[in-house]
Amino acid sequence: MNDLVHSISPATHTQSNIYQLRRQKCVVPSPYQGMMLFIHYNILNIAAAVFLVYYLQTCFSSYSFRAEDIPLAYLFHRTFSLLDILENNMEALKVNDTLFxxxxxxxxxxxxxxxxxQTGKYDEHLSVDNGYKGPHITAQAAAEVFExxxxxTVQILDVAAGTGKVSQELRQLGFTNIDxxxxxxxxxxxxxxxxxxxxxxxDFLSEYTMPARNAFYDCITTSGGFGLGHIxxxxxxxxxRLTKKGxxxxxxxxxxxxxxSCYNDILEPLMRKLENEQKWQMVQRTVIQEYAFNKTGVLYIFEVS
Structure with a gap:
């Protein structure tokens, strides 16, 4: 992952305070690094706590349950699995924030x-188990508007499609014609x-994208495509332009x-302007709790006029 992070160089090359500190051999850990250190240094404490639970369970097994119901190996497995999930979730959030x-x-x-x-980390980081619900929410929204x-037979264009997470969800709901x-x-x-x-x-989404497919699609979806430096x-x-009327x-x-900065006082005002110009009509604007990495999301559905 360090190789991935270092593969990006900022467009405006200015040395940050933390790099200046590093040259002075004074390294300030990021919040992510601090949390990782906390987790790794406390693994033995967590393991000891699990052992204590197991020991108490054995001592008092005659009261409510048997010791063999939850073996020690299982308890350790569950503990370290939860630690892996937590670390992976934090790594995914770090990558996401770096990109945006x-x-x-x-x-x-x-x-x-x-x-x-190419590394396979994208599918690992942006999974439902890892706290990313955008593709599932997007596909469910499509299912709401199409019987x-x-x-x-619905023609769908998935914008910022990535490795196909939205399409996976759409196909489970009966959609098959997806670009x-x-x-x-x-x-x-x-x-x-x-x-x-x-x-x-x-290709990028722009005025030059697929001119031959103007008013071609019954539905366009995009999950996670809007953000700083993106759409x-x-x-x-x-x-x-690419969506049929209706x-x-x-x-x-x-x-x-x-x-x-790229959307504040721009994105939603433009949405309303397009509605006033009768280019589309807002069907739904819903705030989604825990949309991604325990952060709130917004779902928009528009019908093209």
């Missing part, structure tokens, strides 16, 4: 995403291995990103 700082060049972001996909008997749009070739290569999409379009607010025009656009994103 907004200070990286497009080339650096692509290198990072390509490496992330089961219609889903096999992927993502600028990372390595991400799409992983999705292709799983045969998750009909077409794999390696710009004015790309809403292109989402509408079709739906579903956007899932972290709520905190709405108030960051």
């Amino acid at each position: 700082k907004g200070s990286h060049s497009t080339e650096d972001l692509l290198k990072y995403y390509n490496n992330w996909a 089961p008997n219609r889903r096999p 992927a749009l993502d600028p990372s070739g390595s991400m799409l290569a992983q999705a292709r291995k799983k045969n998750l999409y009909n077409n794999y379009i390696c 710009p607010a004015d790309a809403l025009h292109d989402l509408i 079709g739906y656009i579903i956007i899932a994103m972290r709520e905190e990103y709405i108030y960051m």
Whole structure:
């Protein structure tokens, strides 16, 4: 993971305070590093606590349960499994925050995403078990607006498709005609291995994206594509351009990103402006608790006019 993190260099190269401190041989650990140190130094304490629970269980087994019901090996396994989940969750959050700082060049972001996909860490980090619910929420939203008997024929474009997490969820709900749009070739290569999409379009979302497919899709989905340095607010025009009249656009994103520099007083005002211009109509705006890494998210559903 350190190799991945160091593969990105900020677009504006200024030495931060922490690097200056390191040159002076005074290293200040990040909150992530501090938590990891705390966990690793306390593993023996946790193991001792588990042993104590087992010992007490054995002593008082005649009262309510038998010692063999929960073997020591199982207790240790569960303890260290929970530690692994916690560490993996924190690593995923760190990677996510690194990517969405907004200070990286497009080339650096692509290198990072390509490496992330190639190592297999992307699917590991952005999983439901690891606290990322965006793809599941997005697919459920699509299921709300399309009846089961219609889903096999619905044409869907998954924007910022990554390795295909949204498509996996959509297919479980009966959707089969799904195209992927993502600028990372390595991400799409992983999705292709799983045969998750009909077409794999390696490109950014812009006014030049797929001009031959204007008003082609019944539904466009994007989960986690909006954030600093990622899909710009004015790309809403292109989402509408590619969607049929009466079709739906579903956007899932972290709520905190709405108030960051690239979207604050821009994204939601533009959404309302497009509604006033009768380009689309907002069907739903829902705040999602624990959307990703215990952070709040927002789900938008629009119907194109």
